[in-house]
Each structure stands twice: as structure tokens, then as C-alpha cells.
Amino acid sequence: xxxxxxxxxxxxxxxxxxxxxxxxxxxxxxxxxxxxxxxxxxxxxxxxxxxxxxxxxxxxxxxxxxxxxxxxxxxxxxxxxxxxxxxxxxxxxxxxxxxxxxxxxxxxxxxxxxxxxxxxxxxxxxxxxxxxxxxxxxxxxxxxxxxxxxxxxxxxxxxxxxxxxxxxxxxxxxxxxxxxxxxxxxxxxxxxxxxxxxxxxxxxxxxxxxxxxxxxxxxxxxxxxxxxxxxxxxxxxxxxxxxxxxxxxxxxxxxxxxxx
Ligand SMILES: Nc1nc2c(ncn2[C@@H]2O[C@H](COP(=O)(O)OP(=O)(O)OP(=O)(O)O)[C@@H](O)[C@H]2O)c(=O)[nH]1
Ligand SMILES: [Mg+2]
Numbered sequence: 001x002x003x004x005x006x007x008x009x010x011x012x013x014x015x016x017x018x019x020x021x022x023x024x025x026x027x028x029x030x031x032x033x034x035x036x037x038x039x040x041x042x043x044x045x046x047x048x049x050x051x052x053x054x055x056x057x058x059x060x061x062x063x064x065x066x067x068x069x070x071x072x073x074x075x076x077x078x079x080x081x082x083x084x085x086x087x088x089x090x091x092x093x094x095x096x097x098x099x100x101x102x103x104x105x106x107x108x109x110x111x112x113x114x115x116x117x118x119x120x121x122x123x124x125x126x127x128x129x130x131x132x133x134x135x136x137x138x139x140x141x142x143x144x145x146x147x148x149x150x151x152x153x154x155x156x157x158x159x160x161x162x163x164x165x166x167x168x169x170x171x172x173x174x175x176x177x178x179x180x181x182x183x184x185x186x187x188x189x190x191x192x193x194x195x196x197x198x199x200x201x202x203x204x205x206x207x208x209x210x211x212x213x214x215x216x217x218x219x220x221x222x223x224x225x226x227x228x229x230x231x232x233x234x235x236x237x238x239x240x241x242x243x244x245x246x247x248x249x250x251x252x253x254x255x256x257x258x259x260x
Contacts, residue, residue: 021100051113059104059113064135065224068161069142070150071121074180077211078142079118082221087212095120097128105225112225126159133168138176138224141165145179145195145208146187155198162202174227176205178220183210 051059067075076095077088083101100117117136119129133139141161143150154177155162165175179195182188192208199206205223209216 021098059111061110062113062115063137063225064115064117065138065140065221066117066119066132066136067140067142068119068129068164069121069140070144070147070153073121073142073144073147073150074211075121075142076118078140078178078180078209078217078220079116081211081214081217082116085214087214089212094122095125097125098132103221105222107222107225114221114225116221123159126164130164130168133165133173134170136169136173138174138227139165139169140176140178140220140224141204142178142180143190143195144181145190145192146181146184148189151179151190151194151198155202174224175202176207176220176224176227177202178206179208180211182208182215183212 051062067079069075071094072092079101080086080088083103095118098117098119100115102113102115104111104113106112117132119125119132141154143154145151153160165173177195177199179190179192195206195208198204205227207216207220207223209220211217
């Protein structure tokens, strides 16, 4: 993926719109194209001729997920961990603008293509990011458990991430709150209970993750894929009243789903 990452410099200006991937995932045309209707397939076995990512990666339905949160909370690292199973150690270089990566998951027998948009958390790129919210089916709101300000900015700052979501995203967008860098126990500045409390207040699923160790990363993206709109995924015969938690028992302590 041609991730646009340049060393964090004061004056880096937002990239020209034409240099950014378009909201429908083609590169690079103008952002903000009309939100494509998710390629949902009629329930039942996928038909031949499923769309493909190229390279034989067929899928039945596509789901756009956006990672948002302050600069440095670990959005890019979370995406690289999920996509490549690797951790970007070493110097921190900020994302410039926005980019995306695709990964196909098997969810209850259905191939779900997650198109994951990695946004730049720095203030100066906010206007670029706003253009992409309305195309997102799901938003992962990230904070860094070692950075209290990044947690406060989820709901308190004038341009809080939750405010931006309400202002720019679809009203039915799927949201999840993630507290990242949980491996850095020594530097923890935000208690898990505080994350749980905030999640409960807004009725959001919540997990603590680590892009470094991989804790809960696949789980978070799989949970998002499962929470996709009922029309996107086959509705189980006896549709549960609430979405059952998919956490493995060992991680239930760190997953604040509304139901377990
Ligand atoms: N210990 C630890 N460090 C992490 C983790 N995730 C990210 N980091 C480090 O935190 C720094 C920032 O990570 P990024 O993923 O680049 O942050 P970002 O949210 O993409 O930042 P912007 O692109 O500026 O919005 C890097 O130095 C990473 O190595 C994690 O789970 N644990
Ligand atoms: Mg980044």
C-alpha cells in the first residue's frame, strides 16, 4: 500500500485532493464521491462471479471502516497489525491525508471485504478527513491508554471525535471505542473502567487493544464486520435480540459489549 507517511514536520500541508484516494476506494480521484451502496448480495450461497479484490480474494459484501482519533494513538499501527500481522516499531511518522487498505474476512461463511481507511489524526488534516465520514459504514474511535488527552478528545474537546462523527457520518454508522497501547501498562493514564464508562454512556462496544502485541486487534475488526448492517450479512435464523459478544472468554474482561 502506498501509505503516505512523512516524518512529522510542522509545516506539512494537506495533500492536494487529487493526490488522495477517492472515497469509493479508487485512486486518486476527487474525495467525497457519492457513498456507494454496499455490495450486499441476496441472502443465500454467494453466486459465482463474486467481485474480487484481484489476486483471487473474492468477497460477498464490502464494508467501509474508518479509523479516527488523535495523532499518535496508533491508528496506522492497528491497521498494519490487522492487515500484515506486523508492528511498526521505531520512529513515529505521522500519516499525511488519508489512505486505505483492504482485507477480506470470513464472517459466518460470508466473505466480507473490509476497506479500512486510515486517517491522519493531526488537526491540520481534519478538513480532508471530513469528506470521507459519510461513506463509512463503521468508525473505530481510538484513544491511547497512556495519553489522557487522547481519551478526553473522544468526547470533550470542541472538535471531539464523537462530535465529528455526529456531524459528518451517517446517522446509522456502526461505532466502536478502542483504547490502544494496553501493553504499556506502566504508562497507563486511562483506566479501563473509564473507557467502559464512556462506552456505556454512548452505547458503544468497547475493547482495549495493542497494535504492538496484537491483543484484541483481529477481534475488534471481526466484531465490526459482524456488527455490519443486517442487510449486509445473512441474518441468523433466530436473530438474537442483541448482538452477542464474540469475545473469547479470556478477553471478555477487556471487552465491553452490551451483551456477553
Ligand atoms: N507500545 C505501543 N506503541 C504503539 C502501539 N500502537 C502504536 N504505537 C506507537 O505509537 C506511535 C504512533 O503510532 P501510529 O500508528 O503511527 O499513530 P497514528 O494514530 O497513526 O498517528 P497519526 O498518523 O499522526 O494520526 C508509533 O511510535 C507506534 O510505534 C501499541 O499498541 N503499543
Ligand atoms: Mg497514522
